[in-house]
Amino acid sequence: MPNEKVRAAFQALARxxxxxxxxxxxxxxxxxxxxxxxxxxRLDDLxxxxxxxxxxxxxxxxxxxxxxxxxxxxxxxALFSGQKxxxxxxxxxxxxxxxxxxxxxxxxxxRDVMPGVKAERDKVAAFATAVREGRIRGASGQAFSDIVNxxxxxxxxxxxxxxxxxxxxxAPHIRTHFVSNVDGADIADTVKPLDLARTLxxxxxxxxxxxxxxxxxxxxxxxxxxxxxxxxxxxxFAAVSTKLDKVAAFGIRPDRVFGFWDWVGGRxxxxxxxxxxxxxxxxxxxxxxxxxxxxxxDEHFRTAPVERNIPAMMGLLGALRRNVYGDSxxxxxxxxQRLARFPAYLQQLDMESNGKGVRRDGRPAQFSTGPIVxxxxxxxxxxxxxxxxxxxxxxxxxxxxxxxTPTAADAGHHALLFANCVAQSEALMRGRTRGxxxxxxxxxxxxxxxxxxxxxxxxxxxxxxxxxLLYRKLDPRTLGRLVALYEHKVFTQSVLWDxxxxxxxxxxxxxxxxxxxxxxxxxxxxxLGSFDGSTAGLIAARRILSR
Numbered sequence: 001m002p003n004e005k006v007r008a009a010f011q012a013l014a015r016x017x018x019x020x021x022x023x024x025x026x027x028x029x030x031x032x033x034x035x036x037x038x039x040x041x042r043l044d045d046l047x048x049x050x051x052x053x054x055x056x057x058x059x060x061x062x063x064x065x066x067x068x069x070x071x072x073x074x075x076x077x078a079l080f081s082g083q084k085x086x087x088x089x090x091x092x093x094x095x096x097x098x099x100x101x102x103x104x105x106x107x108x109x110x111r112d113v114m115p116g117v118k119a120e121r122d123k124v125a126a127f128a129t130a131v132r133e134g135r136i137r138g139a140s141g142q143a144f145s146d147i148v149n150x151x152x153x154x155x156x157x158x159x160x161x162x163x164x165x166x167x168x169x170x171a172p173h174i175r176t177h178f179v180s181n182v183d184g185a186d187i188a189d190t191v192k193p194l195d196l197a198r199t200l201x202x203x204x205x206x207x208x209x210x211x212x213x214x215x216x217x218x219x220x221x222x223x224x225x226x227x228x229x230x231x232x233x234x235x236x237f238a239a240v241s242t243k244l245d246k247v248a249a250f251g252i253r254p255d256r257v258f259g260f261w262d263w264v265g266g267r268x269x270x271x272x273x274x275x276x277x278x279x280x281x282x283x284x285x286x287x288x289x290x291x292x293x294x295x296x297x298d299e300h301f302r303t304a305p306v307e308r309n310i311p312a313m314m315g316l317l318g319a320l321r322r323n324v325y326g327d328s329x330x331x332x333x334x335x336x337q338r339l340a341r342f343p344a345y346l347q348q349l350d351m352e353s354n355g356k357g358v359r360r361d362g363r364p365a366q367f368s369t370g371p372i373v374x375x376x377x378x379x380x381x382x383x384x385x386x387x388x389x390x391x392x393x394x395x396x397x398x399x400x401x402x403x404x405t406p407t408a409a410d411a412g413h414h415a416l417l418f419a420n421c422v423a424q425s426e427a428l429m430r431g432r433t434r435g436x437x438x439x440x441x442x443x444x445x446x447x448x449x450x451x452x453x454x455x456x457x458x459x460x461x462x463x464x465x466x467x468x469l470l471y472r473k474l475d476p477r478t479l480g481r482l483v484a485l486y487e488h489k490v491f492t493q494s495v496l497w498d499x500x501x502x503x504x505x506x507x508x509x510x511x512x513x514x515x516x517x518x519x520x521x522x523x524x525x526x527x528l529g530s531f532d533g534s535t536a537g538l539i540a541a542r543r544i545l546s547r
Contacts, residue, residue, distance in 0.1 A: 293480020315492025431462020
């Protein structure tokens, strides 16, 4: 049976939508001078403004009712208490322990995991410091100038995103690179300009069997062996894995292997040793600030009431738009070039977590679940897909992210950047009527007939929702806060939809079929009779084209 309390809560929100439909959000600001204050939440120097959504106090009460009907409080408690909420894999999801700096124990199956977390964190910090200081060197005795992280998914997206975001905090004498695609062009283009005698490779794979990662690792190994000799492998590779036998067989020394735990999902693993390349880049102190930012949000999410809880409200607003308004996509627009990879990181976090059509008990999902997440840094996005955001037939909610002050960037540029960000959110809300468009054209000296013809093309519907996350500056602690906010937003929505956000079975079938297909692709003599007509036809066509 469906959760009738949740269904009833959504129905109440749908009725409220109809009641508010005739009212423009812009008029709500006129009617309530304190609207911004009422519909924004602060966490220290971070501000979450959701006042441009079509909401009133009654709407907030109904959103709280929705959270209550879905059992949000109990689910949040289960998350932080280390219960096995990843029910399909029989695991806890306690990535918050990786950034727990409070000194409090965190338990999995009754055991405090914090001593192990701290020991591994210290091991990573010591290794990173030795590399940064040149005490760990390559086979020829030279200090490392380049770090190449080889991973994919959570072993790549998080560290790569964070290294780009925090580049002003990186050591000037060490460059960090990330290889993930099994396309050989990725590793070829990355390694080509590097001096292998001064390059350290980090192979990040929990099982040390991930197809794409191990293909790239094998290529890197062959390159090092050819350039520096087989004996150099041990000096030029480190690993983040739990499979010590496979790591040893590859040729990596035990003191250069770092681990994490099965209660850490891949897309939540940047906080662990998977962040080794990031720790080398920005240093252990800055990495601890990054952890501290995540911990700030954990404490806020764990203790704040729903109506004053930023990630909970982000999740509830997203569900409102997805399930009451029917919006199928969500845009995240960071007005910060260094957050260029943040939307891609959130694509995995959100779409791999909540892109599910099955509830926890195996029955079909009761409601539409995860939206399509996309984005691009502002102002670039304004000259690309913002046309659709403003005038497209489908409404797409937007999250804007902007710093009050720049980090290692020109203040004049940043003022213009900030103005663009706020202007876009205002334009989405305010819109422009046909009469306003025609009047503007006439004021520009356009003739009456031409103005009447052109005006419909310059109409903006307005009332298009956006939220804004404003923070003082993009530093390690702020980035940690931003990442953790979205992690807990995703969890909140999973509770509302009754799905498990911590598995990812949807990625498995393609991998299985690739394993079956690869021999036929590699061997032109392999028979194709067992494949469907399209698959067989494509393989056969490739055989002809590749001759």
